[in-house]
Amino acid sequence: MAGETEIDPSAPPMRAVGIRTQFGPNVIHDNLDFTVNQGEIVGLVGGSGSGKSVLMNTMLGLKEPEGGTIEYFGRDRNALAPEVRRKINNGMGVLFQGGALFSSLTVRQNIMVPMRENTDISQGLMRELADMKIHMVGLPPESAVLYPSDLSGGMKKRAGLARALALDPKLLFLDEPTAGLDPVGANAFDELILGLREAMDLTVLMVTHDLDSLYHICDRIAVLVDKRIPIADSLAVVSQYDHPWVKEYFGGPRSRAAIAAKETQSRETG
Numbered sequence: 531m532a533g534e535t536e537i538d539p540s541a542p543p544m545r546a547v548g549i550r551t552q553f554g555p556n557v558i559h560d561n562l563d564f565t566v567n568q569g570e571i572v573g574l575v576g577g578s579g580s581g582k583s584v585l586m587n588t589m590l591g592l593k594e595p596e597g598g599t600i601e602y603f604g605r606d607r608n609a610l611a612p613e614v615r616r617k618i619n620n621g622m623g624v625l626f627q628g629g630a631l632f633s634s635l636t637v638r639q640n641i642m643v644p645m646r647e648n649t650d651i652s653q654g655l656m657r658e659l660a661d662m663k664i665h666m667v668g669l670p671p672e673s674a675v676l677y678p679s680d681l682s683g684g685m686k687k688r689a690g691l692a693r694a695l696a697l698d699p700k701l702l703f704l705d706e707p708t709a710g711l712d713p714v715g716a717n718a719f720d721e722l723i724l725g726l727r728e729a730m731d732l733t734v735l736m737v738t739h740d741l742d743s744l745y746h747i748c749d750r751i752a753v754l755v756d757k758r759i760p761i762a763d764s765l766a767v768v769s770q771y772d773h774p775w776v777k778e779y780f781g782g783p784r785s786r787a788a789i790a791a792k793e794t795q796s797r798e799t800g
């Protein structure tokens with residue numbers, strides 16, 4: 531197929547190169563570079579309104595940047611053959627803030643939506659696959675027939691995640707996945723992401739304000755400040771980065787508490 535041989539499977543699954551994003555006169559990203567490597571969990575942090583969600587949508591392909599390119603597997607996505615682009619798109623799952631479930635559909639029906647839109651598998655098989663996803667995200671089997679309004683906040687997130695996993699993605703995008711969860715629920719959700727990464731060989735880009743999540747599950751942390759990502763590295767490196775926002779974010783009391791919690795956890799797990 532034309533174009534298919536042109537992606538490089540050994541190249542990073544996603545790269546933003548020289549991205550410029552602008553809404554009218556409001557420049558959000560300016561010459562922003564950012565790479566997401568195979569198999570890693572990257573946390574994207576930055577102040578409120580710094581452009582994290584817009585960047586996620588741009589990398590997902592929901593928004594075209596005003597300048598620069600997004601590469602998938604080493605290739606400008608706009609140069610990909612339509613079949614290749616569709617295949618890559620189907621390999622992306624996204625959990626939006628709040629789960630974004632269809633309120634008039636049950637959990638199972640919600641999970642079946644992307645299957646119905648993108649595959650021609652039978653209704654029976656779709657149901658079976660949807661129930662498997664429900665199991666994978668740790669929801670009880672009976673939740674399949676519940677409506678979103680019947681679910682707790684944590685269950686909604688899990689249902690949204692199950693739908694994000696519907697097409698067995700390789701790239702998972704999470705927008706504030708633990709927002710609104712209590713610490714126990716948030717920690718359980720973090721563990722779930724770690725387990726799924728192993729089980730499904732996922733690469734994860736996660737927008738988050740949750741310091742515990744950053745410390746617990748992220749391999750690298752990308753910092754979006756001043757319209758760019760000047761640093762994307764391990765927590766140890768990023769937390770020493772010389773920028774006022776970084777100093778405030780990683781040097782504040784909530785950060786110190788999260789570090790202390792992580793150290794306690796590391797000691798307990800040996």
Ligand SMILES: Nc1ncnc2c1ncn2[C@@H]1O[C@H](COP(=O)(O)OP(=O)(O)OP(=O)(O)O)[C@@H](O)[C@H]1O
Nearest residue numbers: 553556558576577578579580581582583584585737
């Ligand atoms: N469709 C749009 N039209 C105009 N401006 C927009 C649009 N979408 C986002 N913006 C602006 O872009 C900027 C970045 O928004 P974005 O939602 O990406 O921030 P964020 O870093 O995710 O913030 P938060 O942490 O508060 O969720 C904001 O100033 C926002 O008002």
